Amino acid sequence: MAYPLPLSCSPRVNQVLDNQLTASTMATNLLAPVKTEQEILENSMLEDDPNANCAATSPPLESLGPRWGPQHKGAQELANLYSTGKRTQECICVGICLTLMAVNLIFILFHIKLQNLSAIMVAAFCGIVTADFGSGFVHWAADTWGSIELPVIGKNFLRPFREHHIDPTSITRHDFIETNGDNFMVTIPFLARMVWDFITLSEDDVQMKFTWNCYVFLLAIFVAMTNQIHKWSHTYFGLPSWVVFLQEMHVILPRRHHRIHHVAPHETYFCITTGWLNWPMEKLHFWTALEVLIEAVSGLKPRDDDLKWAKKGT
Known part of the structure; x- marks a missing residue:
């Protein structure tokens, strides 16, 4: 055959x-x-x-010539740009974020009122949907625009996106820190503000902001876990059964669903937390419209740098 x-x-x-x-x-x-x-x-x-x-x-x-994967020259060059300084930043951010999550969870459990449970559930759901949209927007922006040569953000934040397209399984070889450090960093200001509110506000004020804080808390958790969920979507062997169940129920990003994004030139299905918004965003031409607008205003070509790195394997 x-x-x-x-x-x-x-x-x-x-x-x-x-x-x-x-x-x-x-x-x-x-x-x-x-x-x-x-x-x-x-x-x-x-x-x-x-x-x-x-x-x-x-x-x-x-x-057969160049192919995607660990042997791709561009992927090897990008992997070697991961620095000790970047690793240190990720370790610090993961530690701070996990601490803030634990403290906020204790405060939430202490202040929760069962009569408000329905509003809290709606807020939590909205937080998850917002996280999915946020993952799509950041993913689209980093995939589509910018260059590795940009100061600060190039090697530190755009590099993993370029590497991922020419060696998609590289994320499965990253440990917890490298996989999640940047996403954990993003949530720190919001989680820190929540802790400040719980400590400084009166009980009445805490209850007034409680639904909002539940929204922020679930948003922060799913934002922080987005890259871990993304990693699971590329892991075809040895996943815990509960992760596979969540993928099959489409509670988190399924493997087969995310495969659509990895059809070159990677211009679709950017949402990687749950993937719920991918189909409606495509039907609305949301990402395409943004690309048309930006290209018309700036003259920049979408995914130009991404394709440049892909060609390094040739």
């Missing part, structure tokens, strides 16, 4: 990448992208293959 060769494994990779660059421009991005099963198979890395992450079995892998 013959298997279709993934384009990332094909000698025609230069032509494919040039076609992707064309497809990313304003003129051809007016319709929401639709991915078929065949496109997903041929244009994304088969992460459920434990051997070579490639569907091709003949000819030998070494004769």
Whole structure:
């Protein structure tokens, strides 16, 4: 039985990448992208293959030219840019964030009133949806715009996004700190403000802000856990059964759902917390409209830097 060769494994990779660059421009991005099963198979890395992450079995892998994965030259160069200073920042942020979460949880349990449970549940749900939108917006912005050469944010914050597209399974080789450090950092100001409110406000004022604080708390938890959820969506072996159950119930981002984003040139399905908003955002042409507007105003091409790194493997 013959298997279709993934384009990332094909000698025609230069032509494919040039076609992707064309497809990313304003003129051809007016319709929401639709991915078929065949496109997903041929244009994304088969992460459920434990051997070579490639569907091709003949000819030998070494004769197929550049492909996505740990052997990609661009992926190796990007991985080597992870610095000791960045690691230190991530360790500090994870420690502070976990401490603030624990303190806030104690305060919430102490002040919760059962008669307000329905409002609290609605607030919690809204927090999760907001986290999904936030993950999509940040993911879209970092995937689509900017360059590794930008001061501060380039190597520290855009680098992982570039690496992830040419070596999607790299996230499964990152430990808890490297995976979650940046997301935990984002939540610290909001969790710190909550602690301040619980300490300084009167009981009446605490109750007035309690529903809002529950919204912020669930938002912060899901924002903090977004990259861990994202990592699970790329992990095809050895996941705990409860994680697989949550994925199958679409409580968190499912593996098959996220695979759609990894069809080159990665211009769709950006929400990576629950993925609930991906379908409606595409039907509304939300990301496409933003790209058209930004390209018209600035002249910048979406995903230009992303495709530049992809070509380093050629």
